[in-house]
Amino acid sequence: MVAVWKRYVDQCGQAFSSTALFAQHQPFIHFRDAADRCPNCGGRLYVVNSHKREVVTLHLGAFLAHETLRRCGHCDVGRFRSSELAQLVPEGGNFGYDVIGFVGRSLFVEHRTALETVTALANQNVTISESAVRELAARFIAYLSVAHLEAGPALRKLFALNGGYILHLDSTSRRHSRKLLSGIDELTGLVLLNVKLCTETANDVADFLREIVDRYGPPLAVACDMAMAIRSALRDILPNVPVYICHFHFLRDAGKDLINDDYRKFVARFDSHQISKKLRRLEQQFSPYLKSHAETIETFLNAIDASSSEQINKDVPYEGLLAGMVCSGLEAQRQGDGLGFPFDRCTLNFYNHLLVLGKTVKVLFKQTSCPKNQKLAQKLLKPLLALQADKKLAGLARDISDKTKLFDDLRCALRIAEPGANAGLHDQGSPIDIPPVKHAVKALRDQLDADKETLPREVIKLIEQIDRHWDDLFREPLQVITSDGTSLTILPQRTNNIMEHFFRDYGRNERRRTGIDFSARRLNAMLPDTPLMCNLKNTAYLKILLGDCTTLEQRFSRIDISLVRDSLVAARSAGKVFLKPRKVRKLLRRISTPYHFAIEGLKQAIKRLENQTTCP
DSSP states (O other), X not given: XXXXXXXXXXXXXXXXXXXXXXXXXXXXXXXXXXXXXXXXXXXXXXXXXXXXXXXXXXXXXXXXXXXXXXXXXXXXXXXXXXXXXXXXXXXXXXXXXXXXXHHHHHHHTSOOOHHHXXXXXXXXTOOOOHHHHHHHHHHHHHHHHHHHHHTHHHHHHHHHHTTSOEEEEEEEOOTTSOEEEEEXXXXXXXXXXXXXXXXXXXXXXXXXXXXXXXXXXXXXXXXXXXXXXXXXXXXXXXXXXXXXXXXXXXXXXXXHHHHHHHHHHHHHHHHTTOHHHHHHHHHHHTHHHHHHTHHHHHHHHHHOOGGGTTOOOTTSOHHHHHHHHXXXXXXXXXXXXXXXXXXXXXXXXXXXXXXXXXXXXHHHHHHOOOHHHHHHHHHHHHHHHHHHTOHXXXXXXXXXXXXXXXXXXXXXXXXXXXXXXXXXXXXXXXXXXXXXXXXXXXXXXXXXXXXXXGSOHHHHHHHHHHHHTHHHHSOOOEEEEOTTSOEEEEOOOSSOHHHHHHHHHHHHHHHHHHSSOOOHHHHHHSOTTGGGGGGGGOHHHXXXXXXXXXXXXXXXXXXXXXXXXXXXXXXXXXXXXXOOHHHHHHHHTSTTSHHHXXXXXXXXXXXXXXXHHHOO
């Protein structure tokens, strides 16, 4: 019957849709199982009951489905549904598998909003609300999660073709949210497992690792950051698996320990001068000159050389030069390689740039005898001279400069996140073998150790960090044997940036889909296995996931609906976040809580009793 109806709809062509053909009365299709005998005992099947429901699919449109359920009169093997209807729509559902698949791809692959998805479905004669779209998207993730779990043995064979898999492990979170812990295989780029955690403890990470090992076997190696919970769990669950520490995370943690204390004092002292506020105020005063000499100032800023401040373009008007100095100072606030602290010391760079500007403005002040020009130069020179006269600030800058030089030497020795590389967070490190990097770091470490008695406490701590993580930083390449007997040499990536890029891309896609930032509320509401959508771009994974099916919708129709419902219940319960103890204490201090209302009421009742007992 469905095939006949589909041919009829196709013959009508695009000029008539099923909705237009049956605007007042929806088509009525009867469904029942084709077999008349029980496949278990051969007994006759008897009708149990029948029910009607509205069904909406992409290729058939909306229609009323009348399904007859039957069971065997001799053995208890359950009810027999219509296999034809079961391939179109889930049990108890109204929207077909093709609608669920369309919604999932629209939201998570094409990153459309719910409203855009509603519009796209309306163009295909499917009427649906935004809330229903979000519910179908959750069901799509639940189906995908069950299918991914069932594909575990096949994925294990896929990894064996590469000799195994290299597990990259990391978590992401927002303020007051749960943590999303994910594992990705470096060799295939597949997302293996995701879970939400209240806090990233060693026990929670250990449970996560046990689940991965049960599904795919022990990894060849694990790449992770410096998190103690992850490293402790790895020692307990995978004691014989080599761990590769991310060089970028090691550098970042070492740099913070080396510079952070002095840098915070320097920033606090620098901010007390309010130099940024003063420069922005001067920029408003110089705005007429900026507009009238825009092209000339742009040329001047591109050609200015801080080391030769006396050589100034004579063609630039005096007030234009001063305006260019103000713009140059404001632009210096954003100098950096895009790696964040401690790689980018924006405040220190800003301070050094302002010192150079102060010398340059002094030269400009001496070169003119016009009172108007001198008055303009004095406005800019006054805050710069005050900054230059701060001896304590200069001393802090010198102390930081010595430590930053050591940190930059370590960056160059590790050949990653080098100064001036401008690769930002996409820096994977120079394509170089580990032995030269190891030799350069050892030379720097030995040089520091020679003067250990005179070194500051932070530098001694840096030496201890290098010694403590030495083996995990400079491990040898992996020698593996694939399932077909081929011998391979694999050198895992020196960074865990595959996880950083994964979380960053996912957050960007969520912002595109929802129109708002990927906040704690959205992270808590997200189903843990939503990142599995990234695997659908991999053709080998999709082939394994489908098995002998031709489409993802057909694969979903073979999944037991009870597994999907259990997956949804478990995923949504994992999204519930309880208030942290500190936040609970703050809440209880508010007089507007029911707790305080009850206490106040009790106090008043006690006072009334006391007054009654004291009265004669």
